[in-house]
Amino acid sequence: MPVDRPTFSESWYRVAELKPRLRSLVQSYRQRYRGRTWHVLRDSANNKFFRLDEASYHFIGLLDGRRQVADAWKVCCEQLGDSAPTQGEAIQLLGQLYQSNLLDADLPADAAGMFERFSKRRRKEVGGYFMNLLFSRIPLIDPDHFLDSWVKAFGWCFGPVGIFLWVVLLGTGLWALTGRVEALWDQKSGILDPSNLPWLYVCMILIKAIHEFGHGFACKHFGQQSHSGGEVHTMGIMFIVFMPLPYVDATSAWSLRNKWHRAFIGAAGMYVEVAIGAAAAIVWANSATGTLPHALAYNLIFIAGVTTILFNANPLIKFDGYYILSDLLETPNLAQRGKDYIYYLVKKYAYGVQRPRDPSHSPGERFWLVVYAIGASIYRVFISVSIILFVVDTLKYMGILLAMSGVIGWMIVPVFKWVHYLLANPELHRVRVRAQLVTVIFVTVLIGGLGIIPAPYHVRGEGVVEPGRIETVFAGADGFIDGVLPSATQVKAGGVDLVTARNHELQIERRRLLAERGLYAAYYRQARSDEPAQAQIVQGQILAVEEQLSRVDQKLAALRIQPNFDGVWVSDKADRMGGMFAKQGEPIGVLVDFQQLVIRVTTDQYVGPQVMRHSGEGSTVQMRVRGRPEVLLEGRVVKVLKAARRELPSAALGYAGGGSIAIDSEDREGTRAQEPFFEIQIEPVTESDVSAPLYAGQRVVARFALPDTPLLKQWWLTIRQVIQQRF
């Protein structure tokens, strides 16, 4: 089209002589967004809203049922000049108003058309339920009357007094929690305990119902305050991933003129919820552990804290936070327009579409539109994937179906639409080749980049730091212990005795044997002269005794144990062993070499063999210490155990110990892994770096470099592993 907004339309004759007007039930409210005036039309019969800009409203306002459309349009053109709606825009506007049932025409109602629209909307709604089983809403009751009669009782909550009290309550709650944060944190693992789940859910319903009433009352309160409705007609249940939760339709907040009021209505739910959370904190802090009020209060704190921050306050999903943000930024319909704006940018700059429609109303808005659109789409991908995995995990086969519907809805349909747009949309008719080319090149480069160009590929495994040499010191022979070196003493090889013991029996035996040897020696001397034949025998006896003697000597020597390498002597019973009898082979303590550490990394069945194949012994590895992500250490693979095992080197690596490896649920010690794993031993290279020395017992994440692999291949592998793991 050679002109942006052609003044005349061929279809004008169809509306020119009509005398329509807005239906008498329609109310209008003026609002200002970013310095521009908008008019919100509200159909009080069904609480639907329609936003008009100044010029359109001027035109619609002129239609009073007596004036013809053509006349109104002319007047508009005279008064507003270029900003007046063109004939085409006027037709479109009338059409949309008519579609929203906001227009009364002077003609007999087109009943068939109305019915068709109704059934179309119905079809859409019903279709919506099925298309979106994971997020569906079922309206149930009309709380308007109830809210009306109680708003006087609760409305003050949203006034200055209420806010003051709220701040006080919040302060008290936080005060109650100070110093008990640890306890608060520790209790978290109990929240998903099966015995707590029913309570958690009850609390959830309760708190969310109050939350919704918070919106309802706030809406009512501010609506009455500014005399602009604030009606709340729908309350119902929405299913978020099958979790039934209450919801309220507070769209009439739209008609409020003050953006802070609108934002407050959006925040009212959280406002109330946080108040409950604060009250619960006080109860929790002042009740005894193990009692029901204590547990319930904990649930309430958890819900009010975690869910509000994760969901309600999050502006990237269309809950409270989103509406608050869009009100505060004065950019209504932020999500949709953000998306449209991105499309607009692509159309304009990548596809070269002539005069695409710019959905932004002011330059200041554009930044927010772009930022929001990008943020929301990234978050959307993330949340979609999490939901799909969650659903698949919990529902198995049913979940697969749902997940597939999700994949179709979230991924395949948009792609399909895009392709369809590229092939058939009239908007592209001049630049279709360019648009297709740009798209194909973009996709090719993207896929080529991700699918062909190798990217660094790393796999990770968790491990524990262990001393390089550790030897248990056993009692060398039976004996009463004389002394044990105090634990944690640094010793040198062959230095001070670790353990000294004595054994009287052995000493007596020794003496007996010595005597015996003397006896046999005398026999020998005698026999050499008397009976040389006998002498030979006696000599054998002497040898036997000597042998016994040397054995006893050895035993006696073993009563004194010396360290055979440099290290630290550790014995937890060193101070209690004096005078005790120790049997031969009884462990007394360990000698540990902390100077040489080894890291035993457990890797899953995929990573283990990969590392074996590609890195092998001697390759370098990067490691980070858990809890100190800023420290990067280097190591060298010393040994790869070429067989899968299930016994973990340390319970710290298992789930129960806070690690990342699933533990066999039968196992009480928490060292038996659910799945076999491979062990890789790593020796730190940058030993005892002063800034970050490794200590035995620390948990470490090791990153093994595998050969560079295209990203797409890496992701595909991950997806397949995820799927394989689940089925």
Added chain:
Amino acid sequence: MSISTNQQRMPSDAGPVQTAQVPAWTAPVGAWRMLAQRRDAPKLPKGLDAAWDAGVGLFVPMVPRRGRYLRRAERVLGMEDEYHGLAGSALRERAVQLRGLFRLGREKTADVDCALALVREVSRRELGMEPYREQVAAAVAMVDGCLVELATGEGKTLVATMPAVIAGWRGRGCHVMTVNDYLAKRDATGLGKLYSACGLNVGWVDGEMPPPDRKRAYDADITYCTNKEAAADYLRDRLQLGRMRGLTEALVEKINHGGMGGVDRLVMRGLETAIIDEADSLLIDEAVTPLIISTEVPNAEQDQAFEQAAKLVSRLEAEEHYKVNLRYRDADLTRGGKAYVAELCDGLPGIWQSPRMRDELIVQAITAKELFLNGQQYVVQEGKVVIVDESTGRLIPDRSWRHGLHQAVEAKERLEVSPAKDTMARVSFQRFFRMYRRLSGMTGTAWEARHELWQVYKLPSVRIPTHKPCIRIQHGDRVFGSSEARWTAVVEDIRGVHKSGRPVLVGTRSVEASEKLSSMLTALALKHEVLNAVRHEEEAGIVEQAGQPGRITVATNMAGRGTDIKLGPGIAKAGGLHVISTDRNESGRIDRQLYGRAGRQGDPGSAIAYVSLEDELVRKYVGGASRRASKRSGDREVSGSRMSRLFSRAQARAQRLARRQRKSVLKSDDWMEENLGFAGREY
């Protein structure tokens, strides 16, 4: 209220009417039917339905209908002897019996066969022509609601009588759409005998007829008319009904007020059956041309504005102030141009102070100046701008461009600017034809458009073979680097063929081209006829004579459509008619139609196209490639399959663009329908 149509004038004086006895009861029934007529053409399917429909559309033309219809034609031909023997009265008796069956809608396949055999016999007796097998097969297909592709000269006029008789017997009216008023009159009078022998009366409508005569014509069992007349009458009837939207409202009106509103002034009696001749041109080429009934609203200020705009534009420089896009046929002001226009308009009154309206007017004036050229898009006749149909090169008086473009062109030519018009009712032919309950048609070329014909009109296409094998020699395209070289070669060819005594028919795309060729021929003292004005009767005469020895006829492509070119004595032996196309059209169908003028009914003949790389078709759709090739070749001839492919590609692109446009018109119609419900249904 004065009513005039964009395309038609309101009838002013009485013209001749073919009347027959009209039973008294048809009028009210007709009026009721008109009231009950559905006003919304079936909606285009959307989404998955649309995909499914497109899939079906691919499949439908593959159904082997041709063999089936030919076999049935054999069966009809088999009844020949039986009907030969019947006396006149017995034949009439049969006709009455069959009429009863069809009227009640209880006919069976066998009855259709009988009916066709009967019409065939009547035709033999009354007209001395007996439809042969292929014609009967075409008739069967049309009764079945198909679009039949019949080669030029296969006797379409006669074919149409068979389904028309059956439709006439059904008693709900049958509109046979012809290409022009002249043909409507010719066919209706010429075939009257045949119809009356079948117990039917026939009427025709032409542009000059007053309403009572029209009414009589539409009340006849079979009505010959042009699509424009039919659509205009339909719109006028709808306007007559005004707010009375349908049967219900009319009945309520009758009960309340006793009166019948405008019902008695209705002309038509509903849209039941249409048999369309040259269906592709009506259903495809002209499909999106809307027919508009409008009133003139003199607006001196606006007229001045157009003149002012034309003056201003003459001070603008192309490229510097504005850019013209040939392919998409539009123009746009550059940034500098806008500023300059603003500067020029300083001090001008009223609407020149509004940037949007100002730029709009200027852009329109630029479009008129740069893209609408005298002799190509229009000619000036008697102080008026007369549009030239770009696909056929014919003049179309009484048609005007939309959006004030017409006025802009008038202003550019410094003619009196015609008053602006206010639309009162509008219908696109695409939409109009979709409202008929039974649609069938014939054309020389349908196959290329078969998918669209199915998707939009639900018309399956059937190709009927020619009666005698076609022995036309089709020469390959001759491609030249420049337009001049082409014309030289064309004249050369004409002279050569002319020497051999064969007649030559040259088709041109524009009036300008035909005049150019004419002057070249005159320079060589070659006697020739030029056809580019719109005088149907004379035209038909000239075209009929175009087959005489030594004739040279220069005509715009579609001139004399519907008229046969009969070969003069001895011409067949000399090689028949030689057709030269001097340009390829945007649609291959129109090319084929021109070629089809040679070698009709088994006659010998030859056809050839002379094209140049400077032709609009290639410049517009494969601009880059054609420019390069043109630069390389200079004035030389560069014929070859590669060059021919270039032209085919340009045609394919042109067709795709046109198809998209038609579809978008349908879609926007649907949108209007849905969203302007408060304005009542479109007419």
